Amino acid sequence: MKSLGSIRRAFAPWNDPNAKPYIQFENVTKKFGDFTAVNNLSLTIFEREFFALLGASGCGKSTLLRMLAGFEEPTAGRIMLDGQDLRGIPPYRRPVNMMFQSYALFPHMSVEKNIAFGLKQEGMPSADIQKRVAEMLRLVKLEQFAKRKPHQLSGGQRQRVALARSVAKRPKVLLLDEPLGALDKKLREETQFELMDLQQELGLTFVVVTHDQEEAMTMADRIAIMDKGEVMQVATPAEIYEAPTSRFVAHFVGNVNMFEGKVADRTAGTARITGASGAQIVVDNGDAKPGSDIVFAIRPEKIKVSSKKPAEGVNALEGEVYDIAYLGDMTVYHVKLDDGQIVRASALNAARISEDPLTWNDRAWVSFRPDAGVVLTR
Numbered sequence: 001m002k003s004l005g006s007i008r009r010a011f012a013p014w015n016d017p018n019a020k021p022y023i024q025f026e027n028v029t030k031k032f033g034d035f036t037a038v039n040n041l042s043l044t045i046f047e048r049e050f051f052a053l054l055g056a057s058g059c060g061k062s063t064l065l066r067m068l069a070g071f072e073e074p075t076a077g078r079i080m081l082d083g084q085d086l087r088g089i090p091p092y093r094r095p096v097n098m099m100f101q102s103y104a105l106f107p108h109m110s111v112e113k114n115i116a117f118g119l120k121q122e123g124m125p126s127a128d129i130q131k132r133v134a135e136m137l138r139l140v141k142l143e144q145f146a147k148r149k150p151h152q153l154s155g156g157q158r159q160r161v162a163l164a165r166s167v168a169k170r171p172k173v174l175l176l177d178e179p180l181g182a183l184d185k186k187l188r189e190e191t192q193f194e195l196m197d198l199q200q201e202l203g204l205t206f207v208v209v210t211h212d213q214e215e216a217m218t219m220a221d222r223i224a225i226m227d228k229g230e231v232m233q234v235a236t237p238a239e240i241y242e243a244p245t246s247r248f249v250a251h252f253v254g255n256v257n258m259f260e261g262k263v264a265d266r267t268a269g270t271a272r273i274t275g276a277s278g279a280q281i282v283v284d285n286g287d288a289k290p291g292s293d294i295v296f297a298i299r300p301e302k303i304k305v306s307s308k309k310p311a312e313g314v315n316a317l318e319g320e321v322y323d324i325a326y327l328g329d330m331t332v333y334h335v336k337l338d339d340g341q342i343v344r345a346s347a348l349n350a351a352r353i354s355e356d357p358l359t360w361n362d363r364a365w366v367s368f369r370p371d372a373g374v375v376l377t378r
Helices: 061-069 111-121 126-139 154-168 185-203 212-221 238-244 247-252
Strands: 023-032 036-046 050-054 076-079 096-099 173-176 204-212 222-227 230-236 257-267 270-274 280-283 293-298 303-307 314-328 330-337 342-348 363-367 374-375
Touching: 023 061, 036 061, 036 076, 036 230, 050 061, 050 212, 061 076, 061 173, 061 204, 096 154, 111 126, 126 154, 126 185, 154 185, 154 247, 185 212, 204 212, 212 238, 222 238, 222 247, 222 374, 230 238, 230 247, 247 257, 247 293, 247 374, 257 280, 303 342, 314 342, 330 363
Parallel strands: 050 204, 050 222, 096 173, 173 204
Antiparallel strands: 023 036, 023 076, 222 230, 257 270, 257 293, 270 280, 293 374, 303 363, 314 330, 314 363, 330 342
């Protein structure tokens, strides 16, 4: 299947039936007493992939990462890395390194000594350590801060020191647990691209745990959406956003409108859906059978808002402007339909002055193309 949307590079081994997974979780379960943190989970990650585990707190994503690192052992199932079963191998003998949200830098050591610490523990010759540390400082753009202590650095600089220390030992896999959580929004956005560039330059496999949707969508080649210890969907960011396979995923990633209804009838490639109020919409996708209950999910930017009824008349619903949010680059409208449902629509502010200005309590029409959303049956 051809991927939706753009991919950061010509890299999609998950679409190659002959590609061999680098990391494999095979029917992995992890229990803490009566609580099941990870439930019979299977997942594959490929070499040099930037892979994100995305979910709310308590979904099992950090437990999965800790099992890969060796800090926890699976209750059942196995974890394979490059063909090797990791069961019983202690963390310090695994070819992985983990970067924590707290960064865990040594406060009494300089930047260069923090980076060199793991290399010294491994017994690397001093000349090689100096060369490796200089390389890491260059990669994270901290050459001029080599002699400083962590408390003399900004949050973003400390994050880069922790990253440099994590990759200095050249692990096969770098595990990142909420790596940008301590940074402010602007710095977090800048650092996301730095991480992507660094991962490509080093050619390592990155597995990141995050609850931040934008972070996962920006950085990852693929995302695994998790809930209650299970994987709900694994796909590229564009596929997760444009083609969610369940209501949970559609709700969890981004904003979405849900139209509940039944499939009234089908023609070749088209379905007519009738809602509880009798309103009808026509969609181009989905394979639900006539009479089945479905949800039509559509993103706000796929919906057009206007004061006049669209000429084509298909998928045009009337209501009243309930709320407006001007966000600079776009305007978000909440339109309360005549059946009571509130529809969220967003319009790009491409021009300084709107040709069709709408304000609170105005009558308005929302409309969308038949192929603008996705039909969900679960």
